[in-house]
Amino acid sequence: MAKKVALLQGNQACAAGAVYAGCTFFAGYPITPSTEVAEELSNDLPKIGGKFIQMEDEIAAMAAVIGASLTGSKSITATSGPGVSLKQELIGYACIAEVPCVIINVMRGGPSTGMPTGPGQSDVMQAMWGTHGDHAAIALVPSTVQEIFTETVRAFNLAEKYRMPVQVLFDEIVGHMRERIVFPEPGELEVINRTAPTVSPAEYKPYDATKGQVPPLASFGSGYKFHVTGLNKAADGFPTTKAEYVDAEERRQVNKVMDNVADIESNEEYLTEDAEVLIWSYGSTARSARYAVNELRKQGIKVGLFRPVTLWPFPEKRTSELAKQCKAIVVAEMNLGQMVYEVERAAKGNCVVVHEGRVDGEPINPGQIAAKVKEVM
Amino acid sequence: MSQRYELRFSGAGGQGLITAGIILAEAASIIEGKRAEQSQSYGPEARGGASKSEVIISDGPIDYPKATIVDICLAMTQEAADKYANGIKEGGLLLLDADFVKNTPQGNFKVYRLPIMRMAKEDVGREIVANVVALGAVVGMTGVVSRDAAEQAVLRKVPEAFKDLNKKAFNLGYEKGKELLN
Structure with a gap:
């Protein structure tokens, strides 16, 4: 069908x-x-x-x-x-x-x-x-x-x-x-549901790290009762100021993401294999960048595009690798400079990092990006 | 790289030019199976003010979704003509509403005029279908999608009671648009 x-x-x-x-x-x-x-x-x-x-x-x-x-x-x-x-x-x-x-x-x-x-x-x-x-x-x-x-x-x-x-x-x-x-058919894309607890309501602790980095979450109305608060808390969900709990919980909540970057990250690369200049761009601006890459390639300029689909956590590893390969990175984004600071940090001085921005309500057009690439060549 | 064909519909907010762009993009992408994208730019006003709708049609992927060099531009009002009749390619087409645009934008393109609002009001019977008259004229002038595909796309978009009115509007625009280039 x-x-x-x-x-x-x-x-x-x-x-x-x-x-x-x-x-x-x-x-x-x-x-x-x-x-x-x-x-x-x-x-x-x-x-x-x-x-x-x-x-x-x-x-x-x-x-x-x-x-x-x-x-x-x-x-x-x-x-x-x-x-x-x-x-x-x-x-x-x-x-x-x-x-x-x-x-x-x-x-x-x-x-x-x-x-x-x-x-x-x-x-x-x-x-x-x-x-x-x-x-x-x-x-x-x-x-x-x-x-x-x-x-x-x-x-x-x-x-x-x-x-x-x-x-x-x-x-x-x-x-x-x-x-x-x-439209994808039902079942064509993966759909993940949250993990429910396997223990009884009496034994359930909503922040029990012994159940894994991401403890199961019970639904209210299913017989499980627990405390939810914005305060630092112990495994049972009640507030605590005990250093060992606070420290462990803060770290677990950051590490559950940072230990799983490989699962979360998603990037697209276009003609980066031999690129001497890299355009680093995302969202609608990356569409202008891709158009600019095609135009510049026609002129024999070795330019490629790195497009993060997951912006956070920041695509640190791949950005660092590309910085070692390229002479320059042009960060094109519709602002006065934001992700460019992360790219600079990841580049560790291995290449020039420049910003191309725009904040007048008009999109960054391909010509604007192409001109910047030529400037840094 | 694939061929891009760029169209810009401009006029006053509320004239239905965004709808005209959507209908054309549907004719190209859903009915004819080409690649097409429609985008728009408008001010904070709900009615009035200059608005534009752009359609890019291509046989390959469309990266940049806004116009780069416009093949045909329509301007229904003087304000729209002043603001949006630019970036038209050399030898490209500019279609103006004959009654509402008095000062003709200058450039290296061919200028055509049709009394679009008047045709909608007097020949079709309702001013509200001026956008469909304009769409017909643009399709008649460019052949960027087939007459059949465009008419089908118009009819998919309108309620049963208004199908005849819109069909009449589209075909009148189409014939007049075609005549302009003969």
Whole structure:
């Protein structure tokens, strides 16, 4: 049977991906340019027995997502930069309480209200360090409508597998752009569900590290009772200030991600084998970069593209390797310089690292990237 | 690398030019099986203001989703013509609404005029289908998708009660667009 195809916006593909992954709960406070994610899910979720709630504000929406997830529902919210700023306290809460959830950030410019209908990529550091305290983060940065679908599914998988919030960041361009998508059949993409406890409710401890780096999570309403708090806590979930517990728990929560980078990372490389100059770019800007690579290659310039799909954890190993091979790396991103600092750090002085940015609400075009490549040749 | 064909529909917000772009992209990608992408840019206004919708059609993968060198540009208003009738390739096409664009943008491209809003109002009977008249004209002028594919795509998009109206609008635009280049 022929697969179902459609011409969809990135935001619509995101909603479809959420449903495919088994999402049954959305809470949000619709904001441009992410609104279509909410619009689609308000239509789709009730049909599959799910819940859609438009909350009174962004903070409440994030709280509802955490609450719903603790009852066992795969939960999502969608917003843009101003909303993600408001959600930070609760994103930190989801980190320490280890509650799986997915946060979609369709990026526009900023700070504050910025330019609602224009694209931006200036929330990428916020995705890692927006909430305070030591923590690990997972952030995915798809660049096509099809990839928004698959990465939304993967975001749910990673959230459930590692018991934590996962952010998916794309910008207004891919969020609003329409392109053809081929819907995966049920079963074609892996769908991961959280691990439930095997012990009795009386024996259950929600943060029991002896059960593994990611302890099983019981659902409220299934007979298991436990304490959930933003305070540092012992295995039973109750607050503690005992140094050995606090230290071990903080480290476990970071290590559960950093020990599994190989499972979480995802990158695409294009013509990097013989590249002398590397363009390091993600999201919609990587599309301009790929176009620029093709144009430059026609002129005999040995240039390649490294495109992270997992932005956090940072693709440290491969970026370091490529820095040893290349003369220069051009980091193209729609901001005044964010990921370029991570690339510089990973390059360890082995090559020149330069930034090509733009913040006027227009995309970085291929010509702009090509000119920068020629400048560093 | 594959051939890109770039189209830009511009006018006032609320004139349905984003919809026209979506219909064309569906005709190309879903009905004809080519690669097509539609993107848009608009201001914060719900109505009014200049808006544009771009469609890229290609036989291969489309990396950069915005226009690089425009093959054909449509401008329905003076503001849109002033703001968006640029980046048109040498020898490319610019279609203007004859009544609403008085100052003709200058450049190394061919300029054509049709009273699109007036045709929709007087010949088809409803101003609201001006976007479909315009789409018909652009398809008639360029042949970038077949007449059949475009008509099918229009009809997939509109409710039953408006099918005849839109069919009439599309075909009127198509015929007039084709005549322009003869």
